[in-house]
Amino acid sequence: MIAVEEARGRILGALAPTPAETVALPEAWGRVLAQPVIARVTQPPADVSAMDGYAVRAGDAVAGAALRVVGAAPAGHPFEGSVGPGEAVRIFTGAIVPPGADGILLQEDAAVAAGGIIRVGETVRPGRWIRRQGLDFAAGEAVLPAGRRLTARDIGLAAASNHAWLAVHRAPRIGILATGDEIALPGDPIPPGGIVSSNAHALAALVRSAGGVPIVLPIAPDDKGAIAAIATAARGCDLLVTTGGASVGDHDLVQSALGPEGFALDFWQIAMRPGKPLIWGRLGPTPLLGLPGNPVSALVCGVIFLIPALQRLCGQAAEAPRTVNAVAGAALAANDRRFDHLRAVLSQDAAGRLVATPFPAQDSSMLKTLARADGLILRTPLAPPLPEGADVEVIPLADLGI
């Protein structure tokens, strides 16, 4: 058995980001930049007004003074002249401040008099209510770095910096192969003593949430030929994920079935719970991650290993899932030598501290408690017992979009 950190390190070390493709801006949301976005324009493009009012020479615009309005500058329609002594130009938010003006008289501080004259209600400070050219960003500036997964706000920033196309990493194709005589797809006839398969479609959703394209393969029965044939069909994937068939029982066929197909094992069995049986290797050119058949184990291993693997393939910085500090909402027993991940509900106490309360039952067959959990409390190998209120480290599941 190898440790969780070492296993993740070996998985990530064997993977490389997919190459870049060009996508239209609206398709880039949630994708990972393959190149930085370099601003092609300066924003604002010139000094502009931050308010509706009048562009003025601050030296003239003292309280009580009268100014002559010589023109108007709506946004997108710059005033073509300049503001001379005793003059003002009507201006609107976002419009370029005309030459000569160095301050903005707010609309509500200007009284409109007869004959195109306004009277200043409040003295204007030089530079006030002017947004300087380049206040947000300047042409040539890298506004978004390579490796960033693009948010809605980033899409806005890329648009504002005048990019209609972005270079992003191709979404990795992830083959998903569930194995087992005992499993059936939802709605299909269930074999005697069998159950409904949940792993493939839960993992497919996890893959989508992490930016990959899932390819769900037909369920493989516990038969060497079937497993080998289906695994072959997965060639061309950036990663093949199997579930089931990885434990030590007599009926664990994945390893033996794939051997003749050229499977090179790197490691199997890791010191964690839920999820001891885990296979990592390479099937010809395709990296293969073999997850446990147990649904909770499969998804927790998905969080610990598959999401970082997807991040690496997508071109993001790949690392252990982000954790936060919390206090234990219940006493925790001493841990054995396997790294444990306790399903927990998160809340905030009166002092504003995050509280992580584990479900009383943690059996790895209980998918409902995983669906209800807000996070996973980390229990390192041989961790001592902890009282309620002790500090714990938690992976928040909502962060991961799963």
Place this chain on the structure above:
Amino acid sequence: MIAVEEARGRILGALAPTPAETVALPEAWGRVLAQPVIARVTQPPADVSAMDGYAVRAGDAVAGAALRVVGAAPAGHPFEGSVGPGEAVRIFTGAIVPPGADGILLQEDAAVAAGGIIRVGETVRPGRWIRRQGLDFAAGEAVLPAGRRLTARDIGLAAASNHAWLAVHRAPRIGILATGDEIALPGDPIPPGGIVSSNAHALAALVRSAGGVPIVLPIAPDDKGAIAAIATAARGCDLLVTTGGASVGDHDLVQSALGPEGFALDFWQIAMRPGKPLIWGRLGPTPLLGLPGNPVSALVCGVIFLIPALQRLCGQAAEAPRTVNAVAGAALAANDRRFDHLRAVLSQDAAGRLVATPFPAQDSSMLKTLARADGLILRTPLAPPLPEGADVEVIPLADLGI
């Protein structure tokens, strides 16, 4: 000007969830359930083994005893007989425990002897390593409630409870109309004094992240006819969102342009920053939300009003964005009568407390700082100045997927 809470209440009060549609399980990820998911099977379907080993009568399986192996029960292949006195059945994880047996002898605690005999290494406790029928859920149980936005784990739970199809709310169609003579799409010619339009595509990504289908309409110039014609083209949307044209300036045409089209205003102007100009009303049958033209204001109003509106349309419980408690990473000035939302970076201090540090410059034209922000610090109207380290309430932006 009306208050933020009142504005949100009036918006939500005017919206109703979209009707249900049936989608295949893999398409249901990220969608909102229109009906609860009722388990159609019991999981586990019978008492099953939690480990690889031997199904035994615990009374017989005392340390040192010899048991005769009378058969095998792989998962999906139940043993058809029963376990009699002095007998054992080879069993694998997930397989049904045969009648007669009431405990599991772990594989590593059994020594295989000649002639189909095993010797018990450790006394078996009754019930140990048996997962009881229904431990996870029982047929007829509501495993997922209506109104829930489905995670990857939920997809697994729906599959395990034998649903291939789910009833979800139809994704709401959101028309997005950016207005202004001064804006151009990325890559298109930029008018003199103009800027590149970022609102429509940032809001489209926000709509997608919140479960809607964005329909980006062509940019409308500041011309009554153009605005009215394009708004008409948006009929059939569940909600029309406009940006720009909502403020008090001479060139704010949306309200006047839409009047002849049957626009009924509910309110405009709210006491918040960024984002004072906001329109809410109804264009014939279509609710209309008019956001400010400023990109930061548009997106912050998107967080405060549009995401809750999308939640309501999608069938989720709609409410104010979730906030967390944090401590201020810098002193905060007193606030005026507008509810303020300070862009901030989030971190954790040594004591595990969340720290929210506002960017020094908060000008509402600075989109880059919004893209860099992890959260928005809430400053209620007339809030007093606060020293560094004071308690503040924060909307974490990552939670919102934007």
